[in-house]
Amino acid sequence: MGGRVAPVYFSLMVALAALAFMAARARAQQVSRGEALHSRPIYHGLFAACFVLLPMLAIYAIAVPLASGAIERQSLMAADPALLDDALRRGAAFREIQDLAAGRFSGRPSPAIEAGAAVFAYLSGLARWGVGALGLSVGLVGLLYALRAVTPLFRARNRFEAIVRLALLVCAGIAVLTTIGIVFSVLFETIRFFQKVSPTEFLFGTQWSPQTAIRADQGGSSGAFGILPLVAGTALISTIAIFIAGPIGLFAAIYMAEYASPRFRAWAKPVLEILAGIPTVVLGFFAALTVAPLVREFGAMLGLNVASESALAAGIVMGMMIIPFVSSLSDDVITAVPQSLRDGSLAMGATHSETIQRVVLPAALPGIVSAFMLAISRAVGETMIVVMAAGLAANLSFNPLDAVTTFTVQIKTILVGDQEFDSAKTLAAFALGFVLFFFTLTLNVIALAIVRKYREQYD
Amino acid sequence: MSFASETAKALNAGDAQGAPKAASAKVAARGVNVHYGEKHALKDVFVDIPEKAVTAFIGPSGCGKSTFLRCINRMNDTISTCRVTGEITIDGKDIYDRMLDPVLLRARVGMVFQKPNPFPKSIYENVAYGPRLHGLARSKAELDEIVVRSLRRASLFEEVKDRLDDPGTGLSGGQQQRLCIARAIAVSPEVILMDEPCSALDPIATAKIEELIDELRENFTIVIVTHSMQQAARVSQRTAFFHLGSLVEEGATDQIFTNPKDRRTQDYITGRFG
Numbered sequence: 001m002g003g004r005v006a007p008v009y010f011s012l013m014v015a016l017a018a019l020a021f022m023a024a025r026a027r028a029q030q031v032s033r034g035e036a037l038h039s040r041p042i043y044h045g046l047f048a049a050c051f052v053l054l055p056m057l058a059i060y061a062i063a064v065p066l067a068s069g070a071i072e073r074q075s076l077m078a079a080d081p082a083l084l085d086d087a088l089r090r091g092a093a094f095r096e097i098q099d100l101a102a103g104r105f106s107g108r109p110s111p112a113i114e115a116g117a118a119v120f121a122y123l124s125g126l127a128r129w130g131v132g133a134l135g136l137s138v139g140l141v142g143l144l145y146a147l148r149a150v151t152p153l154f155r156a157r158n159r160f161e162a163i164v165r166l167a168l169l170v171c172a173g174i175a176v177l178t179t180i181g182i183v184f185s186v187l188f189e190t191i192r193f194f195q196k197v198s199p200t201e202f203l204f205g206t207q208w209s210p211q212t213a214i215r216a217d218q219g220g221s222s223g224a225f226g227i228l229p230l231v232a233g234t235a236l237i238s239t240i241a242i243f244i245a246g247p248i249g250l251f252a253a254i255y256m257a258e259y260a261s262p263r264f265r266a267w268a269k270p271v272l273e274i275l276a277g278i279p280t281v282v283l284g285f286f287a288a289l290t291v292a293p294l295v296r297e298f299g300a301m302l303g304l305n306v307a308s309e310s311a312l313a314a315g316i317v318m319g320m321m322i323i324p325f326v327s328s329l330s331d332d333v334i335t336a337v338p339q340s341l342r343d344g345s346l347a348m349g350a351t352h353s354e355t356i357q358r359v360v361l362p363a364a365l366p367g368i369v370s371a372f373m374l375a376i377s378r379a380v381g382e383t384m385i386v387v388m389a390a391g392l393a394a395n396l397s398f399n400p401l402d403a404v405t406t407f408t409v410q411i412k413t414i415l416v417g418d419q420e421f422d423s424a425k426t427l428a429a430f431a432l433g434f435v436l437f438f439f440t441l442t443l444n445v446i447a448l449a450i451v452r453k454y455r456e457q458y459d
Numbered sequence: 460m461s462f463a464s465e466t467a468k469a470l471n472a473g474d475a476q477g478a479p480k481a482a483s484a485k486v487a488a489r490g491v492n493v494h495y496g497e498k499h500a501l502k503d504v505f506v507d508i509p510e511k512a513v514t515a516f517i518g519p520s521g522c523g524k525s526t527f528l529r530c531i532n533r534m535n536d537t538i539s540t541c542r543v544t545g546e547i548t549i550d551g552k553d554i555y556d557r558m559l560d561p562v563l564l565r566a567r568v569g570m571v572f573q574k575p576n577p578f579p580k581s582i583y584e585n586v587a588y589g590p591r592l593h594g595l596a597r598s599k600a601e602l603d604e605i606v607v608r609s610l611r612r613a614s615l616f617e618e619v620k621d622r623l624d625d626p627g628t629g630l631s632g633g634q635q636q637r638l639c640i641a642r643a644i645a646v647s648p649e650v651i652l653m654d655e656p657c658s659a660l661d662p663i664a665t666a667k668i669e670e671l672i673d674e675l676r677e678n679f680t681i682v683i684v685t686h687s688m689q690q691a692a693r694v695s696q697r698t699a700f701f702h703l704g705s706l707v708e709e710g711a712t713d714q715i716f717t718n719p720k721d722r723r724t725q726d727y728i729t730g731r732f733g
């Protein structure tokens with residue numbers, strides 16, 4: 001029922017709030033002619049608007065879900081009380097009821113659905129008016145209260161300040177709670193996974209083949225959940241990537257920050273930023289269709305046997321992907337080194353490159369390290385490129401010419417297609433996710449700690 | 460040592476008579492003009508800076524004191540819009556000669572900046588920076604000796620001798636400025652340029668630095684930019700007054716402060732403008 005009532009409700013709410021704002025402000029202006037006000041009229045207006053908005057929002061947030069639940073139950077009951085206990089058919093039936101009530105139903109509905117739809121339509125209408133009337137009256141009460149509150153001594157400014165603080169707190173709270181919620185849901189599934197597979201097998205096993213038999217008569221798939229091949233694959237590809245992106249990104253940053261003319265900088269920086277904006281799936285097919293064959297041909301020339309999907313190809317393209325991270329973050333920290341330090345070094349008779357080597361880079365080092373860390377955690381979390389260029393084979397190998405696979409690729413592989421939600425295979429995805437999360441979190445925490453230390457250095 | 464103090468005495472004697480002598484000019488500027496892009500910041504400056512003495516540059520803000528100072532060690536080269544013409548010689552040699560390497564020049568002409576700018580390295584490494592750069596010490600012991608001697612001369616050693624490995628940025632403002640002076644003298648430059656070295660310091664730290672400048676005069680040629688008339692009068696033997704990019708008057712400090720020839724100088728030192 002939310003869909004059709006919302007626009008009306010919210011426009012009413014905004015209109016009422018605007019009215020409250022103007023009325024309270026006008027009243028405050030009137031009062032101020034007789035006596036000095038504690039708060040300027042605009043704050044009385046803002047306070048009154050909040051006093052309409054907040055209660056009306058609260059009513060909507062509480063009443064709509066309650067009403068929706070009740071309507072669903074009642075209309076299903078009218079259709080067929082047995083539906084209420086049948087989780088599978090319940091959802092489908094309710095969808096039919098809604099479609100029918102909205103006139104979108106194709107074909108001939110069954111009498112039960114028709115009965116349900118009638119109840120649904122009736123109750124929805126009722127609820128719409130009910131919520132509307134309730135909200136409106138609460139809003140009006142708020143408005144009247146706020147108008148009465150307009151007195152010379154009323155601290156509308158301070159009240160409004162408190163409301164602003166509350167609103168900011170709510171937003172911050174949502175951000176934090178979402179993060180915590182995600183972490184915990186992954187954590188719980190991980191714990192469930194560990195009830196089926198022992199942590200030692202998971203952490204130290206050298207075999208990864210998450211296919212488990214769904215039916216007892218399927219053979220040969222008992223499932224093995226050792227993550228070492230994935231660790232090796234992830235480490236291998238990320239290492240190749242950072243060995244490519246590290247030097248190139250850093251030297252590019254040094255050039256940009258220290259030598260490039262402002263004109264060159266003005267167009268080269270945005271170009272690099274565009275590289276950061278290329279969707280990874282595009283880089284992925286670039287890796288699979290261009291780089292992987294090149295690597296293979298080149299290997300063949302040297303008489304090496306390169307798998308058609310190789311860690312090297314994926315690593316090279318991943319390196320290209322993270323170059324902008326390394327270069328633009330390093331550029332920032334190098335530019336942030338105060339000019340006075342460069343002048344100090346130049347005035348001692350150092351050349352430009354000596355100054356960079358001995359003063360600028362050491363001063364920027366912690367920031368550069370954290371740029372590298374962030375780039376690595378980006379590489380570790382990347383999926384598309386590896387899926388396309390490095391394959392799915394869980395080989396425990398450190399040979400860059402082999403096909404390998406990574407955490408993210410396996411998570412994606414496991415969760416594509418139909419799933420049995422409590423099989424060890426599906427739960428393994430959560431466990432992988434958790435390990436990955438833990439790893440990138442550690443990297444980020446280290447990076448942040450370094451950045452913080454670095455901030456204190458030359459202030 | 461004795462020679463140095465003889466020179467200093469001779470100079471003082473010269474000052475007392477109010478007869479400026481340019482015979483032992485260490486640095487000489489002849490018709491120096493500086494442009495920042497279109498802006499004509501320094502106009503036709505002629506000045507002699509005597510050896511082993513302190514020369515003060517005074518003048519209202521924006522008159523080109525720092526600009527001229529930076530010409531002497533060619534730090535203006537690092538500003539892309541800056542163009543210097545005319546001739547500046549040190550020991551009779553043109554420092555804007557094509558063949559002269561500005562990097563080597565800056566080892567001979569040290570600079571101390573208005574705001575202390577120690578490197579984010581240890582106290583030891585700050586002072587050792589120049590000697591390492593120019594290979595002045597053949598062994599660790601020699602380097603240690605240079606560092607200790609420089610810190611002593613900058614009268615900082617007693618305060619930091621137990622924490623040479625602590626970061627130089629952790630010192631107080633006055634200590635940092637003395638560290639920068641130690642860093643500058645560690646490469647034994649011939650000339651030290653100081654651009655308002657005391658502007659960020661309290662009176663006690665300022666007094667220390669002034670005392671230090673007075674001692675350094677024995678061995679170095681010093682040029683100091685200052686906004687404090689008292690400071691110029693206290694530490695310098697010669698004073699040059701700049702106004703709107705021109706050098707208005709230059710002479711023995713006593714003469715400039717007691718008997719200025721130019722009306723503008725008089726107005727400035729008596730606080731009537733600037």
Ligand SMILES: Nc1ncnc2c1ncn2[C@@H]1O[C@H](COP(=O)(O)OP(=O)(O)OP(=O)(O)O)[C@@H](O)[C@H]1O
Binds near residue numbers: 500519521527
């Ligand atoms: N990098 C620069 N680019 C352009 N103009 C500059 C630059 N540096 C200085 N100027 C200009 O040159 C003139 C002289 O500046 P300078 O810094 O030499 O003055 P100053 O005498 O040292 O002043 P203060 O006592 O305030 O330090 C000023 O008008 C200033 O605006």
Ligand SMILES: [Mg+2]
Binds near residue numbers: 524525526
């Ligand atoms: Mg200046």
